[in-house]
Amino acid sequence: MPKELFxxxxxxxxxxxxxxxxxxxxxxxxxxxxxxxxxEAMNPVEALLSAFGACQCIVAKSFARKHxxxxxxxxVKMEGELDTDGFTGRNKNAKMGFxxxxxKFYIKADNTEQEIRDFIDFVESNxxxxxxxxxxxxxxxxxxxxR
Numbered sequence: 393m394p395k396e397l398f399x400x401x402x403x404x405x406x407x408x409x410x411x412x413x414x415x416x417x418x419x420x421x422x423x424x425x426x427x428x429x430x431x432e433a434m435n436p437v438e439a440l441l442s443a444f445g446a447c448q449c450i451v452a453k454s455f456a457r458k459h460x461x462x463x464x465x466x467x468v469k470m471e472g473e474l475d476t477d478g479f480t481g482r483n484k485n486a487k488m489g490f491x492x493x494x495x496k497f498y499i500k501a502d503n504t505e506q507e508i509r510d511f512i513d514f515v516e517s518n519x520x521x522x523x524x525x526x527x528x529x530x531x532x533x534x535x536x537x538x539r
Contacts, residue, residue, distance in 0.1 A: 398414070399414060400412055400413065400414040401413045401414070405420065406422070406430060406432075407428075407429065407430060408422055408423045408427075408428055408429040408430070409421070409422040409429065409430060409432055409433065410422070412439075419433070419439075420432065420433035421433050421434060421435055421436050421439050422434075422435060423435045427476065427480075437472060437474060437489075437490065440472075441470040441471075441472050441493070442470070443521055444470060444493070444495070444519075444521045444522060444525070445468040445469070445470040445495065447519050447520060447521035447522070448468050448495060448497075448515055448516070448519050448521075448522070449466050449467075449468055451515045451518050451519050452466050452511070452512075452515045453466065455511075455514065455515070455518070456501075456511070459511050459514060460503075460507075461501050461503050461507065461508070461511045462501050462502040462503060463499070463500075463501050464500040464501055464502070465498075465499075465500040466497070466498070466499055466500075467497075467498040468495055468496065468497055468498070469495075469496040469498070470493065470494070470495055470496075471492075471493070471494040471496070472490040472492070472493045472494075473490060473491050473492040473493075474489065474490050474491065475487060475491065493525075495516075497512055499512075
């Protein structure tokens with residue numbers, strides 16, 4: 393099976409504001425003012441929720457026809473519970489990342505409720521972002537002098 397390498401570059405463009413780039417596309421992340429940022433963009437955990445929800449929608453739209461789902465419209469609302477005392481250092485016992493993530497699917501399709509539920513099970517089992525969250529990949533950190 394072929395493996396494809398995906399890349400991204402992130403560089404500072406302000407106090408806590410970062411520019412994220414890949415393949416000629418870019419977006420910013422920042423933190424809200426109550427977490428020390430300038431609130432000029434979504435923060436990294438919001439970007440993660442967005443990537444997760446977008447991935448689920450892409451899988452659904454890519455495979456609906458194959459699964460005989462007449463997908464007219466799809467929307468996913470993501471919720472993530474995070475104790476900010478963890479990464480701010482106020483509570484050393486708090487989990488750093490999300491303790492719970494909820495995907496709320498809003499589906500318009502000419503199918504039965506059971507067919508839609510079965511299809512969403514397929515979507516979740518075939519979402520690369522969800523798989524990455526659930527089955528933690530090997531994380532390698534390399535440090536180099538600044539360019």
